[in-house]
Every structure is written in structure tokens, then in C-alpha cells.
Amino acid sequence: MTENIFVKTFKTLAWDLLMEVLYFPIWWYSSGLKKTTLAVFANIKATSRNLALGLLFKNLFKPMYGQSDKVGRAISFFMRLILLGAKLFVFSLFFLFYWLILIFWIVTPILVVWQLWRNLMH
Numbered sequence: 134m135t136e137n138i139f140v141k142t143f144k145t146l147a148w149d150l151l152m153e154v155l156y157f158p159i160w161w162y163s164s165g166l167k168k169t170t171l172a173v174f175a176n177i178k179a180t181s182r183n184l185a186l187g188l189l190f191k192n193l194f195k196p197m198y199g200q201s202d203k204v205g206r207a208i209s210f211f212m213r214l215i216l217l218g219a220k221l222f223v224f225s226l227f228f229l230f231y232w233l234i235l236i237f238w239i240v241t242p243i244l245v246v247w248q249l250w251r252n253l254m255h
Contacts, residue, residue, distance in 0.1 A: 161242055169238045173231045180227045184220045189213060 181187070197209040 158242060162239075166238065169235060173235045176231050177228055180224060180231075184224055186217075186220060186224060189217050189220065193217065 193213050194206075194210060196206045197212065198205075200206070200209065
């Protein structure tokens with residue numbers, strides 16, 4: 134006997150939804166975590182590149198504007214040192230933010246399940 138199209142559609146959608154719900158934790162902690170981790174590391178690297186930290190370290194002891202006398206070298210060194218300190222502070226804030234995103238990714242499902250369990254048992 135042929136099955137009604139609506140019943141068959143409902144069964145298919147219900148089965149698909151069940152499989153998606155069951156597969157979600159596996160995806161979250163495997164390929165989802167891998168993609169998030171790679172994105173975090175790429176963002177940290179891009180932040181370092183955008184702040185030109187490597188270039189600043191490389192040119193820390195070189196005089197600015199071709200001022201090669203002692204005073205020019207001293208002023209250049211201290212100005213770059215101040216700039217380096219400010220950029221390292223900004224980089225550390227971004228670094229902390231990206232790591233918090235990764236920690237949030239790892240902890241969120243555990244907290245959701247714990248809260249659901251806690252609320253259902255009380």
C-alpha cells in the first residue's frame with residue numbers, strides 16, 4: 134500500500150532532524166572546533182601583521198628619518214619603544230579576546246547541557 138506523501142515527508146523530516154540533533158555534538162567538538170581554532174590562530178596572525186609588530190621589532194634600533202647622530206638614534210629608539218609598548222598592549226587585548234572566543238566555543242555546549250539538566254531535575 135502506498136503511504137501518504139505528507140506522512141512520508143513528516144517521517145523523513147523527523148528522522149533528519151533527529152540525526153542532526155544527535156550529530157551536532159560530534160560536529161561541534163571535531164570539525165567545528167578545528168575550524169574555530171584555525172580561525173582563531175589566523176586572526177591572531179593577522180592582528181600581528183596588521184599591527185606590524187615584526188617590522189617594529191626589526192627596526193627598533195634603526196634611526197628614524199635618517200637621523201644617525203646619537204640624539205636622533207636615542208629619540209628614535211624611545212619613540213619606537215613607546216609605540217611597541219602600545220601595540221603590544223593592543224595585541225594582548227586582541228589575543229585575549231580570541232582565546233576567550235575559543236574557550237567559549239568549547240564550554241558553551243557543556244554549560245547548556247548542565248543548565249538543562251539542573252532545571253529539569255529541580
